Amino acid sequence: MAQDSVGLSSDYQFWMQKVSTWDQASTVETQQDTCLHLPRFQEFLRQMYEALKEMGLLCHVLSAFRFDIREVGLFTQGLGYAPADYYPGLLKNMVLSLVSELRENHLNGFNTQRRMTPERVRALSRVCVPLITLPDFEPLVEALLTCHGCEPQEVLWPEFFDAVSEAFLLKKISLPTSAVVCLWLRHLPSLEKAMLHLFEKLISSERNFLRIERFVRDSSLPEAACHPAIFRIVDETFRYALLETDGAPEILATIQVFTRCFLEALEKENKQLKFALRTYFPYASPSLVTALLQHPKDIPQGLWHQSLQHISEMLREIVEDQTHGSYGGPSDCWFAFIHFGGWADVAAEQLLRSEADPPEAVLWLLAFSYSPRDGSQQRAQTMEEVKAVLGRLLKLLRSPGFSARDVQAAAGQSREEAPRPLECGPLIRCLLLNFLLWAPGAHAIAQEVITLMAPTREITHEITGFLDQTLYRWDHLCTAAPASRKLASELLTELRGQV
Template identity: 65%
Template sequence: MLTECVHLPVLLCVTDESQKIVIWCLCCLMTKEPRSSTESGRNSWIRGLLSHVLSTFRFDMKEVCLFTRSLGYESIDYYPSLLKNMVLSLVSELRESHLNGLNTQSRRMAPERMMSLSRVCVPLVTLPDMEPLVEALLTYHGHEPQEVLTPEFFEAVNEAFLLKKIVLPMSSVVSLWFRHLPSLEKATLHLFEKLFSSKRNSLRKMECCIKESLLPQAACQPAIFRIVDEMFRFVLLETDGAPEVLAALQVFTSCLVEALKKENEQLKFALRAYFPYGAPCLTAALSQHPEAIPQGHGLQPLLHISQLLREAVEDCTYGSQRNPFESWFLFVHFGGWVDLAVEELLLRQEAEPPANLLWLLVFYYSPQDGSQQREQSMVKLKVLVNHFLMLLRSGPLSAINLQEAAESASADPRPPVCEQLVRRLLLSLLLWTPEGHAIVWEAVTHMARTDAVTHEIIGFLDQTLYRSHHLCVEASRKLARKLLKELQAQV
């Protein structure tokens, strides 16, 4: 029998240093999902022992035993109630210690005792009765120069939270990640594993996953946002700007902006606290919502953003590679402006495409190019846009003619326009114009000759539907849904 292996007299004599080992052993004996009354009974018995061991942290067990006997209670009945009362007592003590921390005459919990308490709690963080104490420990802020809780406590709480074994209020989550950087890094990596798994996630699923992680809400604190953003930067560099990473970064930024709005209409921190490397005027311009701009009035804000970006990129110190990348990294957080730039190019009434819009798109898709290369790409992009619009005005659209124009722009080595940008322009033209609806499937079939291009088109259609409330009419949304469903069935 298990009761013959672990005796109460032995537990009464354990030292503070051995408490953790005893608790871990007891937790290992518990059945996580009991399937019989025997296993449930054993779990209940072990919980009583855990309560007993934890209670020795605070009470003299000889006095407790005498007291319970005088009341007619057996230990196994008394200890579960003792645990609840002890947790409430410790929570009250922590709160009083926190509130009275500035009063040197007040009794405060000693740092050594805080450390010991957090160490004892490590294997118990998933017990429901312990939730108030875990939250109180996380939100306790003393005035000691060093952290008073053990790293093992933070790690155990973070692991339980990520695996959804415990539920924490937002204030506790922020405090956890703010006080223990490895936990924040692990939470971000945990999110990345979900977002960038082998199965490609739609932007809607990405959004749900990101919001469930609570990272955007916690990132309202600039210090937390900067860490998460740096990890996105590293993944972008390691994957050479993979589309799924760009998409995740843009969805995360959108969730952050939404969280900031819910928290307070007025920003508690200046935008520079979140994006310190960009010019304040550029950051302010990008942070405006392009979806809020009435259709047909997006050109002026786009030209302003393009001008600010161009000045930041092309006026940097000779030989400096930091400013162009930092400007691009700031820009890609707000992908809605790229959608609006494509819309303005293809649905405009002017005879010539505005040069600043051409520059904006070339910079977004080829940030590594130098100034001379970028100018050459702009010339070719201008020719391509004019060619597309001429085909649109000259009569019934032909999928073959559009594809030939796209391939010629991508094949010219002087240098070629980025193929992704060419395909984006072509797909946008087909989806956003009634003339393109009749030939869209034929054109997509011509383009989707490889799995990589097919996945790229799927990503574009998903992105179009994600932001379609501003850019597309209902007919275009229905067509995009149909195309997306058919292409996903093929891969």
């Protein structure tokens, strides 16, 4: 390094003369000389940058602690070291020393003789603001975030939190989950920015469950949400977004994906669960949450109908029996239910794959999941309409052959009318799409039926979302028949090409 420093000094004189010559003349010979030496000049500038960077950093850090870089230089010369040899090691050792001191500060917070003063911690956090994205300073940033004193007021510099949050969201810095949790607990705006950043990514791309899962996992929110306080803030943000968007499918999908990733992280962190589930879902009945937590893939398919009936009965008791209203109203129950929305999808599928009459409990569950604000009388009417459509679809299923017009009529339109777009709600469309995927006789006419079902761009998006969600769920349940999966994939590809 000392030889490199000497070399840079001599090279500096050489290049200053060259640049002066290039600047004073514009002859052909000068241009040729410039082209010849330009790569070497670029390499010289790179070496100069690396050398200056280490000394710029040291000046910045040492100034916060009333040290002078000239004093350090005199000391190193007395030891026989060149600055280029000593500065990088000094910087590294200084960071390690500060990290060690902060960790000791954290472990001995009440031992005033061994504690770093709040003023010094605050000054250190301020010094780190422009250095946060440098790899050498990541251990110091982490140590500052995870160091807690006994002061009633936050001691870290506000701009430090802002800078760390921005760098973390832009992937300019890597932090362990423990540091991210501390960041979001100590600085609520950072958590709010993380949620907004996730929503912006969702809005800027088409609805796709695999993409949503990638965004959610990339956000670090599921792992950090293992801390109940963070989970409650994230969950309430989702609830607010759901109300503001009037139940937008993208938000519903994100809540379901987030919940699945969160439960995976929770299980990975602690098999015994540090906190009771009611800590995360205080507005829902613990028995209901326990039932919803049973993933369909962990239950034999032959017992799915029993689980659906049990879930439906508990929800119905809370929603419609006012004497058991200790866990909130319909909106709270619905919000808890949609976290585990796979059960509603399983219910719709089961109705189309069963030859028996549709159970009232499953009909009620579907009606509630699609229209939670309906009263008992309106929900009962929806159940009757769904039951009638199911009866006609199951009748088609047993017939030797049927056309797209027959399916159109089963949805509630007269067979005598000319073919026109189907006018039915999302729940009826859900049943029709399940019928197309599971009825072998419907595969050949599926595209024609969907053309009738989707007269608008909005409904086309809805059907695209249903197919994408269905394939995503089948991937996790491993329940799809090859023919059904192939049809769903083909329909999804074609519809995405149209929008």
